Amino acid sequence: MKNVRNGIVAILCIVFLGNILGGEGTSVVNTVSNEVVALNYFDALKVKLEKGMVKADLILLVDSLLEKENIDSNVIDLLSLKINEEYGAPWPIDTNPYPAHDVYKSWNTLMPHPYKSDICRHDSETTLSLTDNFMNCGYEHPIEGVVTSRFGWRNDRPHNGIDIDLVRGDTVRSVFRGVVRLAKWTGGYGRTLIIRHNNGLETIYAHLYKIMVQPGDIVDPGQAVARGGNSGASRGSHLHFETRYKGKPINPETIIDFKKFELLSDSVVIRKTKQGYVSFQPGTQFHKIKGGDYLYKIAGMYGVSVNQICKWNGIKRNHILLGGKELRVSK
Numbered sequence: 001m002k003n004v005r006n007g008i009v010a011i012l013c014i015v016f017l018g019n020i021l022g023g024e025g026t027s028v029v030n031t032v033s034n035e036v037v038a039l040n041y042f043d044a045l046k047v048k049l050e051k052g053m054v055k056a057d058l059i060l061l062v063d064s065l066l067e068k069e070n071i072d073s074n075v076i077d078l079l080s081l082k083i084n085e086e087y088g089a090p091w092p093i094d095t096n097p098y099p100a101h102d103v104y105k106s107w108n109t110l111m112p113h114p115y116k117s118d119i120c121r122h123d124s125e126t127t128l129s130l131t132d133n134f135m136n137c138g139y140e141h142p143i144e145g146v147v148t149s150r151f152g153w154r155n156d157r158p159h160n161g162i163d164i165d166l167v168r169g170d171t172v173r174s175v176f177r178g179v180v181r182l183a184k185w186t187g188g189y190g191r192t193l194i195i196r197h198n199n200g201l202e203t204i205y206a207h208l209y210k211i212m213v214q215p216g217d218i219v220d221p222g223q224a225v226a227r228g229g230n231s232g233a234s235r236g237s238h239l240h241f242e243t244r245y246k247g248k249p250i251n252p253e254t255i256i257d258f259k260k261f262e263l264l265s266d267s268v269v270i271r272k273t274k275q276g277y278v279s280f281q282p283g284t285q286f287h288k289i290k291g292g293d294y295l296y297k298i299a300g301m302y303g304v305s306v307n308q309i310c311k312w313n314g315i316k317r318n319h320i321l322l323g324g325k326e327l328r329v330s331k
């Protein structure tokens with residue numbers, strides 16, 4: 001019966017949203033089906049709450065959805081919003097004492113990814129300082145180990161961080177000064193630590209064996225904050241390390257040199273794209289594609305190889321160049 005109802009809701013919503021948005025687009029259909037899925041989960045959670053489930057368990061249950069590979073993270077966001085609307089935020093909202101309040105205006109100690117995409121809507125490009133007084137005393141590497149998996153697409157799924165090999169129990173350190181936002185078990189991440197820094201970056205340390213700090217703790221760069229491990233959806237002990245801005249993952253290798261265990265430079269440029277953000281070093285050159293351009297020609301213009309261009313832009317040699325788009329053509 002529920003499925004029938006949701007089917008009808010979905011069809012009505014498609015027609016309704018279609019009218020508002022002027023018709024077409026698969027994104028409309030996706031949005032609606034995400035909403036329907038989220039509502040389904042919400043109904044199920046409601047039953048559990050009515051049967052006496054406490055809020056802490058409810059949050060754990062929502063987190064456990066992150067483990068399920070076929071669930072769109074937007075569904076979890078929608079579900080969280082719905083829970084907030086209906087039951088009030090079960091987490092502290094008083095945010096003023098926390099870092100980068102201007103950027104986030106919220107402080108959530110229970111959900112790893114609580115941010116709505118609204119907070120990036122008006123962004124274009126911003127330069128984040130990594131070493132000034134504001135960041136207090138610079139950078140320390142989280143754990144000096146070999147990188148075993150990089151940021152980017154992996155088995156048709158995005159890998160939102162970088163994996164560093166370790167032995168269970170090895171010390172994991174905070175990279176910058178910041179305040180612990182989240183320190184708990186969260187679905188696929190296993191035991192997870194999230195630290196918010198003054199420049200708005202958040203760093204995530206996942207699959208931990210032991211967490212040694214609590215939400216609200218101020219941590220310094222290099223401070224031992226956890227022991228590495230293999231918790232959550234992990235095969236073999238390693239640290240899964242993410243850098244995020246406004247909730248969107250950015251490639252840690254545009255900020256940190258994982259071989260020298262140091263920052264690449266004093267700042268990083270973050271540019272809004274359709275999907276989220278890209279980040280790069282200040283001074284990085286871009287080429288705006290024009291009619292008649294091809295990779296070999298562009299490579300010649302900037303004295304770099306086609307291979308380098310492909311690597312910097314995450315494209316293949318046979319990538320179709322669209323006029324007006326930009327290609328990164330320098331380090």
Ligand SMILES: [Zn+2]
Nearest residue numbers: 161162163240
């Ligand atoms: Zn990973």
